[in-house]
Amino acid sequence: MVFVLNARSEKFRDNDRVLTVPIFHEVRLLAVIGATLLLYNPRDVGQSHFYGVGRIADVVPARDHPRSLDILFDFVEKFSKPLILQEMNRLIEAKPRPFYSYSNIVWTLPERAYGLAMERLPNTSFVGLEEDTQDPFQGETHKMRLARIRSALVRNQTIRLLGRACLFCGAQWTDLTGRLFETEIVHIVPLENDGPDSVRNTVPACRRCHFYIDNGVLGLDDYGLILFARPDRELQEPPWRQRIDLSQSQIVPRLEFIRWHRKNIFGKGATKAKYRVELQAAYQFG
Template identity: 30%
Template sequence: MAKGVFLHRPGSIYDDLPHERYHFPARYLKSVERTVGDWIVYNELLGGKGSSGYSAIAKVDRVQPDPKQPSLYFAYMEPGSYLGFEKFVPYRTGNRFMESRLSTGTNKPSGYVQSAVREVSDEDFFRICHRGNPLEDELPRFDADDDDNAPSDGVREQPQPFIFDEDRQRFKQILSRPIRKKIFRNSVIHAYDKHCAFTGMQFINGGGRAEVQAAHIKPVEHSGPDHIQNGIALSGTIHWMFDRGLISLSNDFDILVSRQVNDTERVWQLMSPTRKATVPESPKLQPHPAFLEWHRRNCFKS
């Protein structure tokens, strides 16, 4: 087994769904097979100068041929293993590269960077995780089921000397459910600028914390991932209604209200006057249609 880096370009010709599968050509088969049972980090290439970096991790479960295209394969991720980074990690700072094998002593990477799938050392992998999940101090309020006794140091916000054993232990900590919840929550709340998507309201309590919650569109208990596109920021009452299928969203972010609501007029008064949810401008932060469709099909009481 070996840890790896998988290049992911949103909008590419490949049928990637990072929390679930990675689509790749046969020439990378042996490299991908070596990652089975181990962790990979997604190197996201967004286009434009300086936009390459690392955005998430996942654990590779298995590799299977694409039944529709014989020259292509899928790497399937272990359910629940995907974790988006709280902060995007640039692949280099000056002539210092996060992946040691890319270093040339200049600000230009080695030719190895051209490989869409490449192995990465444990040291480099844990270093990337260290930078991607700082667990900032500014967090929304705890949910009632949060474990106050869970490890909470995570990965420190300020740059720290990289110590392999220490950061390997931190990596184990961020995989725990309480820490994953905090990372997911922080990412969603900041993506929505602390506003409720349905009402557009922003409430900050006396302690400076956001009175808005990070909801999973497809719940964790139904294998919903801790993926920013499976998250939406909601106020408490709206969160309750969303989880119980009384409200939902179309793929175009139109607000939907169930016919089973006993006072639809009052419910609409709570919503944004536009009757559309306010979502982040960046498509990579907006709710994914696959998760919205799951909510409408399995939760929404139409």
């Protein structure tokens, strides 16, 4: 199976490394992060044709358009000559399909279409790409695939709600395409402790603060005040924020998650305590 991306060539920017699309394509695009796709121009721009290949590095909220996504590419390689859709279908002996299936943001073709597409790449670009398969997607169970998509979706929702900067020190580092190199999503109750993969259990943080939170160096009180388990100079100096606004209860971590972290991890380090066990006990004893 070969993935095909509906991507009008004139819509690319930043040296063919970024493509902005509407947000309603998010789930379908998150499912193919890491895949090398054939790039397809639909028929409303001349003849329908394939014009290159590209590997999706990530799919993140667009910086300047709240209802859009930026597809970030590791590379985009153009064909020396476009491959017309009808010619592709004839070469791979494809069965007729409904016209509307070509309008999906991502659709598929049989595996042999990939080899035909590689023949259209210039020789200088061809080296190595002929071996590029969809191995990361082979052997994935339905449960694994859903977990991967959900994790990326929670990350994007967290960034949309709380911003791209670290919630604790305000830092953020991006390249020219907008790819976030340092901003990560922290689970207040870690997943390995049975914490939920939900926007109510996540905040954006830089790599340093992520490490501090997971290992009990940083924490929060019930009012959003940032707590330091080690009062050394490195942690107390700016640009640390003093407080995080927890008044908007719909878009910040739940208090029960913050309290669990403060009780089990803050000042102690990583733990094997399970969140669900404590929650059940709390319900049991009122």
